[in-house]
């Protein structure tokens with residue numbers, strides 16, 4: 001039997017067992033629920049993003065699961081990659097959060113002996129679309145399917161994308177991907193639909209350690225800097241930000257990354273490029289050099305063709 | 310999966326289990342390579358037609374007409390290949406929703422539109438301009454020659470900017486040299502096609518002129534090819550040398566068949582008396598066409614390989630390789 005929540009127009013279908021616990025019913029969607037879950041009011045016109053603090057990540061993959069559940073994304077591959085505990089492998093059309101597992105090893109490939117006993121040497125990091133400030137995928141898109149939302153995030157409009165695939169090599173982080181089944185490009189939307197309803201993105205809400213923090217980008221940036229300082233004082237010398245304005249990960253004209261990270265090793269360890277660039281900066285040099293070549297050869301041709309007799 | 314170390318300061322830092330850090334372009338390399346080749350040929354054929362017409366309106370009438378006819382390769386076969394490569398082809402027209410100046414794919418779409426329209430007008434003027442009642446097509450065709458030539462020049466080279474404006478290391482590494490290379494290869498291929506047509510019509514003198522232009526273009530292409538190779542090596546991008554497809558297409562196809570062989574043949578043919586040079590010139594022209602296609606497919610293939618190799622992509626995305634400002 002459908003239960004209609006008071007004051008809401010929509011009919012909410014609940015599991016029969018849930019009706020045994022009427023106290024758990026929410027009165028529809030809580031307006032601005034994100035204020036309760038992460039202290040962030042979601043309003044159009046502001047810039048939102050993720051701060052992913054890898055020192056807090058425990059590799060539980062709750063973010064991966066929450067993302068798949070909310071966005072109804074199927075599994076990519078069932079099987080073993082043969083490396084660590086990461087059978088997800090990487091981001092793809094169907095995987096918008098990917099938890100990387102890296103077991104630190106010494107130069108000989110074995111466990112480092114200078115590591116304290118009973119301590120794990122794991123680095124875990126939940127990767128995601130960076131929602132770049134100058135987003136190369138968006139700048140490459142010839143249909144306008146990729147657009148910047150009112151929350152300063154980058155989203156592919158599925159009803160417009162024609163699957164040209166140009167955004168895929170444009171992305172400096174190997175994020176956006178085509179799904180061969182539907183012929184469209186897919187990637188993290190930073191839960192555009194949830195933001196519209198005042199909800200914190202699924203991955204950030206599910207993260208049990210707050211390794212993934214959602215919020216306004218300037219607020220997150222300030223928090224991240226404080227966190228780096230704290231870690232440095234605690235002796236984590238390698239702690240640094242990836243994707244802070246003009247910093248590592250946001251080089252070459254990318255500006256800054258709305259989804260940025262705190263790393264403790266060099267970015268390549270996690271498969272991230274230390275110094276990516278903005279592809280759009282190469283449009284003018286390429287076009288001008290090409291046209292100059294054409295002009296030069298045209299003048300040569302004209303001289304040769306007109307010269308005879 | 311680790312690559313044999315090549316010359317140059319190659320990346321020897323960490324990777325994530327040697328998994329790719331980038332995604333390669335989901336283009337069908339043969340289809341898109343075919344389009345780039347046809348667009349280059351068609352665009353520059355139109356440019357050469359306009360130049361020939363300007364140089365000697367009467368003497369080069371046939372070259373101009375052949376150039377106009379060749380330009381139709383772009384709106385017909387070329388556009389079909391492009392649409393075929395879309396993963397949702399029925400939405401092709403969505404390309405016309407916007408113009409985006411940061412996207413060479415968007416720029417190229419509009420260049421192709423302008424080129425197709427003006428090229429069809431030049432051909433209509435040639436083919437129908439004598440039909441009574443359709444004589445007005447002749448001045449229209451003549452007026453379309455300049456826009457067709459200018460958009461044709463752009464069509465012959467924008468594809469290099471399209472590839473460079475990505476994060477694929479091989480394409481991003483040398484935007485200027487790649488554009489020069491594509492442009493020169495386009496000019497050579499159009500000269501080759503036009504020269505073949507002129508030889509067919511026993512017009513050896515014009516064919517020799519075209520072969521001379523091709524020779525100049527091949528010289529430029531060779532220089533740009535060396536510049537590309539130097540830059541790729543310096544950046545530790547070896548896919549063009551050590552992948553089988555790369556070696557065959559780029560070295561055997563683009564450099565040997567596409568430039569070295571036709572340069573020799575054309576030079577020899579130009580030294581011989583006009584009619585005697587026929588076979589060498591035709592062979593050289595065919596080699597140019599084959600090499601031009603190999604170059605485009607080879608650059609696409611080897612670019613994808615560099616995107617898939619984390620040592621090449623992470624090695625490329627190092628602070629020392631950032632453009633100086």
Ligand code: SF4
Pocket residue numbers: 129130131132135136137138154170171172173174175176187
């Ligand atoms: S990380 Fe890639 S997919 Fe995400 S906004 Fe930047 S360019 Fe686009």
